[in-house]
Amino acid sequence: MIIKLQWPLFFFLIVFVRASFGQDETIRPYLKAWEKSGRDQSYASQVFFDSLRLKKDPASRKKYWRDINKLRHYIDQHPDRRLQVRLMMFEIMAAREHGMQERYYPEVEKAIKLAYPLHDEQLNAELYSIRADVPPGDETYLLYNLKAVEIQEKIGTKYFPFTHNRFFGISAGLYSQKDYTRAIHYGKRFLAHWDKDPLHRDERVFIFQYDLLGSSYLQLEQCDSARRYYHLILERIKSEPDARHKKLWEGIAQGNIAKTYIHEKQYGKASPLLQNYLNTSIACSDTLNIAMAQNAYAAFYYGQNNRRAALAAAQEAWNLSRIKNLNPQMINALKWMTTIYQDTRQYDSAFYCLNLQNKYRDVEREQLKKSEFSTLQAQIDFDKLQNSLVLAEASVRQERNFRRVLIAGVVLLAIIIALLYNRKRIKNINRLSELRLQHEAAELKISDAREKIALFTNHIIEKNNLIKSLQIDLKNIQSSSAASIEKLLNEPLFTDEGWEKFRVEFSRAYPYFFLKLQENSDNITPAMERLAALIFLKLDNYQIANSLGIGKASVARGKRRLRAVLHLPEQDKLESFITALGEK
Incomplete structure (x- = not known):
């Protein structure tokens, strides 16, 4: 019967162990890749x-989220900062691919803070790349x-995937701020x-980048360079499989x-x-490009002195862009309308359009200022978070010299601090040694004093024993000798000089006794x-009486007076209280 009960238990243990090992196998590839800290870590992840x-x-x-839960459990059991950061990055990317990114926006900041103590710039560059995309914000x-690219170029861009996308992001951000160069x-x-x-690589990103380059050159009025990139788009778009996308970009x-x-x-x-x-x-049905085309037609007709057609094109651009709130196109359309109304001496309409134009330009300027302020605020926030962002536009030589001076200063400061600390440590060690010697000397004095007190106590006891013996013998000797012996017995063992010596030794042996008594x-x-x-x-009352040269009754009265002065309750023993005074 016992064997039959053991077999199912044994079988269950085997299955449980096999299942546990199976779980480990599913997450092992993640762990193997995420534990890397060398240059190959980015591509491995x-x-x-x-x-x-x-x-x-x-x-x-479903499989990805099961794996994530297993990895969470594993990291809970085996805490590791690097693995935790990598898991957070994977969760953020999974959420973004599965349409749940808003839930994971705060996790990006947490991951950056968690990774900072690792001092792994390559890992930080990956985190900055993710942070650039979520949450969206110019x-x-x-x-x-910019920060991700700075680190990637420092380490080597060949060690990072999607580096070209980082450059695209910077180019697009600068274009939106009108920094075309x-x-x-x-x-x-x-x-x-x-x-x-x-x-x-994403071919559409490549097309967008050509468009940014062409448009930037167009804004700078460098027409040959602008044409070159738009001709490259026409060549590149030929292989686009999506007919609508191809037609639009053409x-x-x-x-x-x-x-x-x-x-x-x-x-x-x-x-x-x-x-x-x-x-x-x-x-x-692309409203933005229709409005842009109409504004281009306004310039086209105006350049040929066809103001009627130019005005019609500008008005069409204005109507379309106003519906979709396309601010740059509204401003462009109003500019042409203002110019044409002025040329045709329709001053009321020109004044009206100019006011509108200024209104929308103010909005644009405000947005630009807000964008610039937000960029500055983002930089301040980043500095607070990392204490390391440098976006200065100084030359490479100046930056290197600054870093060298900074490093030299830090090293020098560290050396000074180390020397000061070492000096203080040596002084503390010497001070501790001195205190230890003083303590040992004090302990020696206390020990010596206590030995003297013990000898004194034994001496008193011996004298008291001698007195007792003499008192017994006193009864048997002649009366002439008895008076002398009795006078001797009545002499106190403590003289004033002897008491002072005793008090000094006693205070050394028990330094807190008299202080506590007072x-x-x-x-x-x-x-x-x-x-x-x-x-x-x-000492008992008899020994105390002989030591002080008083009677036993006087000792008893002295104890009562002492008890009264100390305000001891009736249940407390005077002897126990006095004994406690000698303890530290």
């Missing part, structure tokens, strides 16, 4: 991010992309990194090429391109001190 993008079916989604988008600079760096990570590229010709007053070249831009924008009453007399000291030495 990217494998799991890629799987999130590639496998979005319900079964895969100020944090630009700042964290720097937008071009970072856009070209995007192109330089495009071929370095072929596994993580129109956008042709429309911007047309704008360069309009600027150069080559209206014949601009006309067919501009017409195609408007037609494709209308076909794709603390308990302000009316302690020298006689009471003598009595208390002899009580402490555990």
Whole structure:
């Protein structure tokens, strides 16, 4: 019967152990990749991010969240800061792919703070890249992309996936702030990194970057350079499988090429391109590009002195952009309308449009100021979070010199602090040694004093024993000798000089005794001190009487007076109280 009961239990244990090992196997690839701290750590972790993008079916989604729960449990059992940060990053990416990113926005900041003590710049660069994208915001988008790129270039961009996307993010952020020269600079760096990570390229991002470059050059009135990038879009878009997307971008590229010709007053070249831009924008129901095309037509017609057609195009652009609240296009349309009304001496309408134009320009300026302030605030917040962000626009040489001086100063300060600390430590050690020697000397004095007190006590006891013996013999000797012996017996063992010597030795042996005695009453007399000291030495009334040269009755009265002065309750023993005074 016992064997039958044991077999099921044994079988259950085997199954449980096998199941436990099976759980470990499912999360082992994550742990192996996430434990890395070298240059290969970013690509090792990217494998799991890629799987999130590639496998979005319900079964895969459930598996990822099961794995996440197992990993949480594992890290709870085996705490590890690096693993915890990596798991948080994976959760954030999973939430973003599965449409739950808003729930995980706060986790990005937590992950950055958690990772900081690891002092792993490569890991920080990955976190900044994630932070740049969530939550969406122009100020944090630009700042964290810049910080991520700074670290990636320092370590080596070849160790990071999606580096080209970081440059795209910076270029787009700078373009939105109308910093077209720097937008071009970072856009070209995007192109330089495009071929370095072929596994993580998105052709549409490439097209967007060409558009940013072309538009930036157009804003700077560098028409040849602008045309070059829009022609590159036309070449690149040929392989686009999405017909609508392909058609729209062909129109956008042709429309911007047309704008360069309009600027150069080559209206014949601009006309067919501009017409195609408007037609494709209308076909794709893209309001923004329709409004932009109409504004381009306003410039096209105005340049040829066709003010009626220019006004009609500007009014159409104004109506469309007003509906969708497209502020830049509204301003552009109002600019043309103001100019045309002034030319045609319709001053009321010109004044009205100018006021509207100024109103929307003020809104635009306010938004730009707000964006600049938000960027500054984001930088301040980042400095508070990391104490390490440097976005200065000084030269590389100045930056390096500053860092060298800073490092030298820190090292020098550290050396000074170490020397001061060491000096203080040595002084403390010497002080402790001195105190130890003083303590040992004090202990030696106390021990010596207590030995003397013990000898004195034994001496008193011996004298008392001798007195007792003499008193017995006194009864048997002649009366002539009896008077002398009795006089001797009545002499006190304590003289004033002897008491002072005794008091000094007693105070050394028991330094707190007389102090505590005085603390308990302000009316302690020298006689009471003598009595208390002899009580402490555990002498009986007879021995105390002989020591002080008084009668036993006087000793009893002295004890009562001492008890009264100390205000002892009736239930407390005087001897116990006195004995306690000698304790530390």
